[in-house]
Amino acid sequence: MDTVTLTINEQSITVSQDTTIWEAADSVGIHIPTLCHSPKLRPVAVCRVCAVEVEKSRTMPAACIRQVEEGMVVHTNTEKVQRARKTLVELLLSEHPYPCSQHKTTHDCELELLGEQMEITAPRFNGTETPSTQLRPPDESSPVIAVDLNACILCDRCIRACDEVQVNNVIGRAKKGHKTHIAFDTDVPMGESTCVSCGECMAACPTGALVNKPITESLGTDEKTVDSVCPYCGVGCGVTYHVRDNKIVHVAGRDDGHTEGRLCVKGR
Numbered sequence: 001m002d003t004v005t006l007t008i009n010e011q012s013i014t015v016s017q018d019t020t021i022w023e024a025a026d027s028v029g030i031h032i033p034t035l036c037h038s039p040k041l042r043p044v045a046v047c048r049v050c051a052v053e054v055e056k057s058r059t060m061p062a063a064c065i066r067q068v069e070e071g072m073v074v075h076t077n078t079e080k081v082q083r084a085r086k087t088l089v090e091l092l093l094s095e096h097p098y099p100c101s102q103h104k105t106t107h108d109c110e111l112e113l114l115g116e117q118m119e120i121t122a123p124r125f126n127g128t129e130t131p132s133t134q135l136r137p138p139d140e141s142s143p144v145i146a147v148d149l150n151a152c153i154l155c156d157r158c159i160r161a162c163d164e165v166q167v168n169n170v171i172g173r174a175k176k177g178h179k180t181h182i183a184f185d186t187d188v189p190m191g192e193s194t195c196v197s198c199g200e201c202m203a204a205c206p207t208g209a210l211v212n213k214p215i216t217e218s219l220g221t222d223e224k225t226v227d228s229v230c231p232y233c234g235v236g237c238g239v240t241y242h243v244r245d246n247k248i249v250h251v252a253g254r255d256d257g258h259t260e261g262r263l264c265v266k267g268r
């Protein structure tokens with residue numbers, strides 16, 4: 001395969017020509033933050049948080065989707081890049097409940113973690129004047145997944161996880177403009193849709209928009225983690241149990257090289 005050589009943050013890197021800037025940077029340990037991108041999913045570049053500066057480029061391309069080019073000179077952390085990323089995160093946080101239900105329990109809402117890293121305390125921007133719970137009431141209809149579209153950042157990770165990874169084709173986008181939201185089937189409550197509760201969308205979701213319903217209390221960092229195999233059927237998917245006081249409090253899919261962290265409803 002043909003290779004190209006580019007420079008990222010003064011470091012010369014040679015990678016195959018179908019590599020993205022994000023992958024090239026990641027291969028040498030240079031971290032570029034992401035929200036809509038997950039290495040497991042096809043990049044769609046809808047959040048722009050991974051914007052970088054490329055010399056002689058008119059705009060700041062999204063590193064998760066822009067392919068490398070011979071002689072490209074990339075800067076991932078200039079003041080201009082940091083300012084642009086911070087503004088994007090502030091805009092997203094201006095309509096995001098804080099803490100969202102994911103941050104309250106597992107403390108890993110990717111948007112809120114980014115906000116914390118950027119030391120954003122009070123967003124500069126006001127959200128919509130319509131109370132968000134009126135615009136997007138919570139959907140508790142699924143037996144296993146709680147839906148709070150107020151925490152949704154429209155990153156489409158759930159759509160790609162459901163439609164392309166699991167090929168269940170349940171999730172899409174509905175409406176336009178500020179009313180745009182993810183929708184199940186023909187915009188029916190999740191529990192009334194053709195969802196099979198595999199939880200892949202929830203695992204892919206970076207925020208508290210789709211969360212594991214049984215987890216209602218705050219999980220600390222003191223849980224023991226135990227890598228194991230789901231015992232329910234012969235597929236034998238990799239799992240990681242989070243254990244507190246000898247009780248399993250949370251189960252997560254584990255990439256065992258075969259099932260890539262995917263589970264069905266029984267494993268979760």
Ligand code: SF4
Binds near residue numbers: 161162195197199202
């Ligand atoms: S739980 Fe599975 S089937 Fe249901 S919407 Fe999510 S990914 Fe699709």
Ligand code: SF4
Binds near residue numbers: 157158159205
């Ligand atoms: S529900 Fe989660 S994964 Fe889906 S678009 Fe919203 S934030 Fe992204």
Ligand code: SF4
Binds near residue numbers: 233237262264268
């Ligand atoms: S997660 Fe589902 S498919 Fe995987 S081993 Fe358990 S029951 Fe079988």
Ligand code: FES
Binds near residue numbers: 047063
């Ligand atoms: S992570 Fe690249 S555009 Fe969202």
